[in-house]
Amino acid sequence: MDPDDKHGTAEKMSDNLPQTIGIDISKASLDCHVHPAGAERQFANTAKGHKALIAWLRQWPVERIAYEATATYHRALEAALADWPCVKLNPERARRFAQATGTLAKTDRIDAMLLARMAATLQPPVRPARSAQQAQMAELINARDGLVRDRTALALYMPALVAARYNPDLKAKYQQLVTARKPAKIAITAVMRKLVVTANALLKADRCWTQSPA
Incomplete structure (x- = not known):
C-alpha cells in the first residue's frame, strides 16, 4: 500500500x-x-x-x-x-x-x-486527446518558435554590443546595470530591448535618432 x-x-x-x-x-x-x-x-x-x-x-x-x-x-x-x-x-x-x-x-x-x-x-465536455500527428505537429511548432526566438536574439545581439559601446544613451544604460551588479547577459539583453523600443518609436514618428540632452 x-x-x-x-x-x-x-x-x-x-x-x-x-x-x-x-x-x-x-x-x-x-x-x-x-x-x-x-x-x-x-x-x-x-x-x-x-x-x-x-x-x-x-x-x-x-x-x-x-x-x-x-x-x-x-x-x-x-x-x-x-x-x-x-x-x-x-x-x-x-x-x-x-x-x-x-x-x-x-x-x-x-x-x-x-x-x-x-x-x-x-460532466462538462472533455478536451479530445491529441492524435500522434497532432502531437508531432505541436513538437514541430515548439521547435520552430524556439528557432525564431534564437534568430531574433542573434539578430539583435551584435547591434546591442555596438550600441552599448558607442551609443551614449545605451552605453549609459548598460553601465548603470553593470554598476548595479547585474550580469553582463542581463545588461546586454536590456540594451537589446531598449534598442528595439527606440527603433520602433523612431519609425512611428518618422524621425532620426538624436542624442538625449545631458
Whole structure:
C-alpha cells in the first residue's frame, strides 16, 4: 500500500467504476482527489511530479481530469496531460458549485475534491486527446518558435554590443546595470530591448535618432 494514498491501491484497482480526478494547482504542488474512489495524493508541480502523477493515474479507468485555469501554473501540467481526457473549469463556476453544495471550508485538498465532484456531476465536455500527428505537429511548432526566438536574439545581439559601446544613451544604460551588479547577459539583453523600443518609436514618428540632452 502506498503510504501517500488515502485508500489502498488494491481497493482502488478493484473498483471498475469510471473515475473523475480533481486537481488543485498551485505554483509548487498538485493536490489530487479521485471521485468516487476517494483517494488523495499530492505531487510536485514539476516535470518529475507530472510523470509521477501520470503513473499514479494509470490505476483507474479515468473518465475525466478536472482543474481550474490559473495564471500560468496549469500550463506545464496541461501539456503533460495532453493525451488524457481533461476539463479546464472556470474558477468562478467552481466557486458557485462550492456555495451550492454548502462547502465553506477552503483548502487545497477540499478544492481538489470539489473539482472532482463538480466534473462528475456536471460532466462538462472533455478536451479530445491529441492524435500522434497532432502531437508531432505541436513538437514541430515548439521547435520552430524556439528557432525564431534564437534568430531574433542573434539578430539583435551584435547591434546591442555596438550600441552599448558607442551609443551614449545605451552605453549609459548598460553601465548603470553593470554598476548595479547585474550580469553582463542581463545588461546586454536590456540594451537589446531598449534598442528595439527606440527603433520602433523612431519609425512611428518618422524621425532620426538624436542624442538625449545631458
